[in-house]
């Protein structure tokens with residue numbers, strides 16, 4: 001009954017979809033099967049069938065035969081030395097094999113040194129899109145991001161920058177008006193793109209600037225598409241946006257690439273009754289935004 005209830009009621013967590021190109025993944029069964037996993041290591045090549053099939057089935061057959069083999073009437077444990085000896089040996093074998101398997105499991109190689117998701121993955125889509133405009137508008141010709149150097153404009157990663165978004169946007173539109181004699185050219189972008197740029201600039205600290213500079217361009221472009229298409233009007237990522245549709249964090253645990261790409265073209269086909277409008281992305285953009293979402 002307990003197992004039945006658990007199977008019906010408890011949600012079984014799945015790992016992310018298998019990615020054959022991921023060489024850091026360490027395949028291991030759950031703990032209760034580790035002893036079998038370890039047993040398999042003793043049998044190589046054509047002998048594998050012994051460890052995989054013959055031995056486990058022999059053990060099960062023995063359990064079935066116990067009532068027929070053992071006709072003794074004694075029930076007291078202390079007087080059943082032989083039977084208890086077998087139980088003890090089996091228990092020791094199980095623990096020993098499990099311990100050996102646990103100790104031989106390699107430590108997982110994490111993508112970043114401290115096991116945390118990359119720094120850029122914590123940004124909201126708008127902030128990450130702002131990094132995209134920073135790159136696209138070549139702001140780095142005059143501004144460094146925490147790496148120092150002697151460029152014409154101030155280092156945007158330095159703590160000296162204490163402006164608010166309103167000032168920044170007005171400054172982007174017309175630097176000379178706010179800073180007379182400024183050599184910074186006006187930034188010709190739409191209002192919400194300037195907004196993204198300011199959101200990104202405000203997020204910069206001396207600590208995160210160099211990590212953010214290294215954000216992969218594919219994900220950055222995905223965030224730009226996300227921002228341009230106003231997905232944030234219905235979705236949340238990293239807590240930013242509106243919760244009309246599902247939050248898109250952890251999407252990789254629920255959906256695969258093919259599902260997400262098909263869903264963009266025709267949401268109703270994949271989620272009947274969905275209010276999400278269809279999106280027609282070019283194949284390149286589709287790859288960008290899908291890869292961005294899968295990394296969130």
Ligand code: HEC
Pocket residue numbers: 133134137138139140141142143152153154156160161162163168171175176179182183184185187197201
């Ligand atoms: C031709 C060089 C040049 C380019 C290109 C340029 N800037 Fe500037 N920027 C400057 C200079 C010089 C200043 C300092 C004078 C001023 O504040 O206008 C400045 C100031 C700033 C400030 C204000 C810093 C502060 O608080 O004093 C911000 C923010 C800024 N730039 C962001 C950007 C962004 C984002 C881009 C890309 C869209 C960009 N800049 C492109 C030269 C440039």
Ligand code: HEC
Pocket residue numbers: 225226229230231232233234235244245246247248251254255260263267268270271274275276277279289293
């Ligand atoms: C009008 C609101 C709306 C907009 C705009 C919208 N979506 Fe959705 N989206 C939804 C709703 C509602 C669902 C849940 C039903 C479904 O799966 O279609 C959804 C589902 C999804 C899913 C599947 C999530 C899951 O957990 O299964 C993804 C991925 C997604 N949207 C991405 C996007 C992206 C990217 C954009 C912008 C290009 C976007 N959506 C724009 C409403 C919206």
